[in-house]
Amino acid sequence: MARSSLQLNSKWIPKVEESLATQQLTQRTIAERLEISRSSVSKFINCKPVALNTFIRLCQELNLDWNGASQPEREWNDSIESFRFKQDDFKSNPGGQISPDEIVGRDRLIEQLWDRLRQQSFIFSGERRIGKSSTLKKMTLEAPEDMLPIYRDLEGIRSPIEFVEVIWQDTETYLREAGKAQRVREFVSELIGSHFTGYRFPEITAPHWKTLLTKTIEDLVTLQSKQIVFIWDEIPHLLGNFSDEAAMETLDILRSLRQTYPDIRMVFSGSIGLHHIIKNLQKAGYSNDPTNDMYPVDGQPLAQEDAIQLTINLLRGEDVTIFNFQETATEIALAVDCIPFYIHHLVNQLKDYSGEINQEIIMNIVDESLRNPLNLWKMEHYRERIDNYYNDIQKPYALEILDILSINPPTPFQRIWQYLKSEPHTQDKETARSVLRLLMKDYYLIQEDNLSGSTYTFRYQLVQKYWRISRGL
Structure with missing residues (x-):
């Protein structure tokens, strides 16, 4: 079973206390320094599970060997296996971490996703808040015996070497019983001219990130026998943080690794942006199709029956x-x-x-x-991402089309075009068609066929209502 969290071995509490005292750190100061919650620091110190990346960062800040400081594998697994979430304990938790046992109605989907992974890698996309991350985390914690899933949220990664570093850190975690990532450590030792024993890459390694990534994968494939599944959430954010050149190289080497190592599977997940990222890279001269070997999977809301059951549980x-x-x-x-x-x-x-x-x-x-101006339901991104992902020519078409459909019933293209061509900035019919397709790809709209022909409407009534309200229509 892959691990998405770690907890401190109680034998290491004195070392933690000594490090805090030596550096004159309090729970508050270390939380502020690492930009994490004080409750995460408290859980860490009290030997409760915290997110794997948070555990590593805390150990690094306290100058501790995070691999040695974590609770042994058997104890960690026992604590997971003994955890049970009762139906009458369901609590509303908007935006928070959801226990796998609280996730309703995704078992069939997860089964289908594992079946897909036995054949090929896939891209898991869908509207924000649809439950993609929760589904992937539940997948990770309930993997088949012959699969080794490694989950990582990539939203905060800013450079290729940082991306490779977290993959390597994850790999060393999963190899603790089989052995270390020796190829990586030997390569870094050659670069720095001395034996490398750390848990962060020195700056000198940055230009060699592709070699380090390849050696990390080689170590992982060599030292264990399961089907490896890298589950990478918010990969559009990762690529958007990179330069065009680095994003191209990242996509290319990941595709090359999938082809070179048949025991490697990758899951790319994100709400919106991957097709925009690749389109922008193509405008910058990128000619490859880096995900044509990956199967597209469209994330959906809960089936009505499952949504009702979740609601009853919460009530x-x-x-x-x-x-x-x-x-x-x-x-x-x-x-x-x-x-x-x-x-x-x-x-x-x-x-x-x-x-x-x-x-x-x-x-x-x-x-x-x-x-609500406080945006409690996090709806403003529906408007903001038009500015973020649509160019100056596309933007007025997108806004006009969404305005039209927010106050009209399902509408055929010819009727939409009648509205558009009356405005000075939306006079090109083919641009109108291409933006309409893009709005469907970005989960704003759907196309419906009926006896009178095809019509377009909002995919979700909630988004339609928000758009109408926020635009004062």
Whole structure:
């Protein structure tokens, strides 16, 4: 079973206390220095599981060998196996980490994803807040015996050498029983002229990141016999942080590694941006198709039945007084398009409501949340990403099309074009068609076929309502 967290071995508590005292650090100062929560520092010191990357960073800050300081593998596995999450303990947790046992309705999808991985790597994309990260983390913790999944959120990675470093750190974690990544350590030792025993790459290694990545994969493939699955979340953010040249080289070497090592699988995940990243790289002269060997998987909201069950679990877990759980849960799930993130938000707000909860109350809370200037439901990205990913020619078309469809029923292209060509900045018909396709690819819109022909509408009613409200339409 792959590990996404580590916990301190209790035998190392005196060393932690000694390091804190020597450096005159408090839990607050070390949390501020590393830009993590104080609760994470407290969990670390009290030998409770924390995210793998957080554990490593804390050990590095305290000058400790993180590999030695972590609790032995058997104890860690026992603690995971003994963890059980009861249905009546379900709590609304909007935006927080969700226990795998709280994730409802994804078992069939996960089974399909593992079947896909036995054949090839895949790209897992979908709208933000749809539950992709939670699904991937549940996959990681419940992997088949013959699979070795290694999950990593890449959003904060800023350079290729940093990317390779975290892959290497993950690899050494999973190789602790089989042996170390000797090829990597030997190569770094040659570069620095002395034996390398650290857990961070020295600056001199930065130009050699591709060699280090290849040697890391070689070590991993050599020292264990399972099917290796790198699950990389938010890879569009990673590539967007790189220079064009570095992004091209990264995509190329990852494709080369997939082809060279048949026991390697990769999962690229992200809400929006990978196709934009590759398109921009092609404009900069990139001629390759680096993901044509990867299968596209479209993330979806929960099935209605599963969304209703999740809502019932949360309502009961929060002790919300409901006369008819099935009916109220159905109204809540449908009000937010069966998207788990918004179900958690809505139940979280309803738990403090003292009156009778009915459909009118539910819809009023939805409307208030969409209007809230504090952006509690994190909806502003729907507008912001038009600026981030659409060029100056595409942008007015995208805004006009979304404005039109936010206040109209499903609409055929000819009708949309009638609106567009009346505006001074949206006069090219082919640009209108290409932007319409892009809006579908970016999960704003869907195309529906009926007896009268094809029409276009918002994929999610919640987004349509937000767009109409935020644009004052």
